[in-house]
Amino acid sequence: MRSYYQSLWSKFKRNFVQYSFQAIKDPKWFLMFCVTRIQILRSIGILVNRRAIDQTYQKINQGNNTLFPNLDIRKICETLNEDGLFLGINLPSDILQEILVFSSSIKYYANNNPNLKFSLVDKEKSELKYQQNFAMATHVHRSILCPAIQRLEDDPTLREIAARYLDTNPILIDTRIRWTFPVNDPLNESVRGFFNFHYDLEDYRFLKFMFYLTDVFPLDGNHVVAKGSHKRKRLRDQFSLTRDAIDQDILNYYGHDHVESIYGKAGYGFVEDFYCFHKATLPISSNRLILEMTFAMNHYSSLG
Template sequence: MISLINSQKLWLKLQRRFLQYSAISLKQPQWLLMFAFSRIQIIRFLVLHLTKKPIKIDFLKENSVFTELDPDRAVKALNSDGLHLGITIPPHILKEILDFARTATYYGNGDLQFPFSLANRRVQEMKSGKSFRIGYNFEPTSQCMAIRKLAGDRKLWEIAAKYFGSQPMLACTQLWWTFVNDAPAEGRAQGFYQFHYDLEDYTCVKFMFYLTDVDLLGGPHVCVKGSHRNKKLSHQFSLLREREDSEIKEYYGDKNIVTICDRAGVGFAEDPSCFHKGILPQKSDRLILEFKFTLNNYGIIL
């Protein structure tokens, strides 16, 4: 029964995204190779070890603002669990980011046709005829000095470099709201809220910071520890990256499913090849700041 459901989901997803994938593949054929084969762990391992680049992060001269963060401990946790918790933004930097976030421009559901600010969101929703479940700002580093400072933080770069064993690059920085919304998620958005893994590159680490308090009703992020290393073979060789909760629990176990709740300003490092999902906020809107490090920059946000 599950196989039939998964086949139907895959068919619907291919129908929905065929044109997008085709256009990207024509512009970036190397992305297509990565997208097709990086889901297989042995290929990820081989590519990573055959394409190592010398690590050069000496250009980062300033001391890290994350005084309590131990890069070696974080890398050890990423290697074993694919997850490291408890990275805290200093209060003065958090305040500067929140001041910016209140007046920033976002794009409804990630669509550049629908810009809005928090003050005029409802008006813009009415004009567009759409309900904005998510609002993205794709270039916060060019608009906020505090975010730019974090994007160049030496310890974040050091963690990425040591985890990759190769020179990292900052592929993207984004700020996004997930709004309380009673309507069911549709289309691509459905995949965000069920267990899935991302194919960003042959290796990747994301630093994600809650900028609002997040409890069980505030839209917590959920990660399956260790699923970046011991992914089930049928999950690696399937074109479908989304899985039902029951499948995840049966294979990886409840003890490895981590629901991340924390206060504003606290973040975590995650290898997005771990199975993970978002939970829709029910009580309060959620704001996240993300820094994504990869080996290669394909210039694509999916």
Template structure:
């Protein structure tokens, strides 16, 4: 028992150290401006100061948007923004069935990449064979270059209502940071694997202010890894969450914010929601069913760090198709 506790503790410490080192390496080699933002954006006063500096009038921009061309019905832009400001979360930005069908067809006919590694490509129906051949367990599998190869995703990232929500919430012209679409698989994963799969409570620091839209592309229940958000946690955090930014346990997060703030999000394929990712959030590891989800992100600045674009020369298949 004590050995298991010690192993778990050491694994958590190693994961924290690895995260910190990798953040500095990625920032210093790819975009120091992004790294500086991540240090300043931890603090509310820093976020307020910078966003006030970058705040611009969006009246002309919003007037130019034709909301009637949106594919998203029954979505009130002002209501979404109001709920994001108060709760950091708005549920019910749903995709029409034909958009869901087109994206799912794309997912099943295009290679995804195990554990987000470009050399571990496979088609969804080949997952078991790809795991055996690569001697790898796939906790997740991402798609790359989605806006280039999937017209429905490209159209969705330019949807008038998503752009209007982002502009009003960000108080500036929204910069498209990138998309992400991935499978989550029911596996017996380690703590480190869960961290890499965003399956432990955390908050993001992708900009001084940013917003993400999520869309379930498969039915999501309590067996297929629902997204979980701690409502209202974008507004306040205790000092340990800010200075250390370590992965907190569910018990610690729930005790601090209260059980009533914990929102587990279920829905049929096409169900969508908007979130301020400064809220504590995570994906629960699936237990029986695979989950496919799409994320579209907007921010005040595009640091070229969140996109899913990869050179085709880097993408390798484990098994031919």
């Protein structure tokens, strides 16, 4: 029990300044962040934030404009509503290769700290320089630098899925390329939470399209989701200050058959409501690379 309160205090100290700054910068974000964890208030927030969908999304042309002409949008949205997760949105091979080339040439920041900048070719030197092992590396993307990613961001089928699920014109709020690396040392406090079950609060409702850019099989750092947890949470999880849960609690409450470990070859993709409990796993055998695109109902100034 003592270790729990020590961990809670550590997280509070780490996040207090950041959350206070964001609350002052954007009170609407602070309201959302406070009420969305409680499911009934989240549902009210979703209703209030719905807006009429433009004809752009109502009369979408899935011909040559989309990279995903064979996806069943209605089925995907039904599955998202039920499970908070849909699997099997796969990248064309030429798009995958272009993103891989791009990912090898860009700068990243390590361990969720924008001050720890490095290039992949200098990873070992940078670890020595910053005196810590890198468990994670992130690049927040500007799509103009990579046409393949820009095509994904603008893809009419993906945007139609987002529009129907969010029930409003979707707003692209973030695109990231993220590495996770095998490490033997204890994880840095700033990244430890990524590898524990948790749920996110970036808007009243939002979703992420995620694409593995490397093969991900057991021991390769797969993503894990508790299906249906976007609609059903224990009261203790709704009122928790940390929004995380231990593995056994998740398995006991939702059942083993609802906890999905996601594997696939490079290019394998899925879409998820990140109000679901989810986590990354730490790779053991090889580095993992993933592309994430986040669509939401609103864009808050506190989030950049």
